[in-house]
Amino acid sequence: MSTSKHIQTILNGTIHALKSILPMNIDVKTPSITVEPYKQEEMGVLIGLIGDLRGRVIIDSSPKTFGAIGSAMFGMPLEGEMLESFTGELGNMIAGNLCTYAGATNLELDITPPTVMVGNTKLYGFQQAFCIPATIEGAGSMTILLTIDEDDK
Template structure:
């Protein structure tokens, strides 16, 4: 399968995964190509993947958005040390669900454990990257960044 076909499959699976994992109304905006470096402002989770294609998925957002998602899922505020822990778990849920969706379409991926990053961080070292902005019903955003290492 071509890289562009795989990228489209992964972006579509990411949308399906997000909308099934996160019980908040989401408005998925059109993806765009991004260049190095990608700069995060507050908090993100990075999960690498290998198999049919090699790259990373990054969920980049804010602590407030993490709290909103946590409250919608568990009925409680996400604060303190729980912010980083829940951010990693959210990444695991989204990436794991994404892999299950893709496997049904014939694209098998293995994922790495989540890496949570806080504060301003710049990401380098990717050949291609796509940003999928996701708007929550309250107007705040999270971004799904898909980096591709394969050519």
């Protein structure tokens, strides 16, 4: 399968994962290509993708948005270390669901443990990246960044 088909599968799988996992309406905007550095402003989670394609999924939002999602999912407010832990687990859920979706199309992917990032961060070191903006009803906005590593085969 070509890299462009892999990328399309990952984009579709990410949107599918968001809509499957989040218990609220989500409006996913058209993906766009972005260049480095990517600037994360408040809070995010990074999950590595390994397998037939290598890259990263970065879910970037605000503590307020992650907190609203957590509250909708668990029925209680999350803050501090609980919010940071939830953010990592949300990343796991989205990336894991993405891998399951990709597997159904014969694209073998696995994920690395999540890295939660709090505060301003600049991300460098990717060949290309796709930015997927989304608005989550009652929670706020979120950006999913999909970086694809250069194939060294």
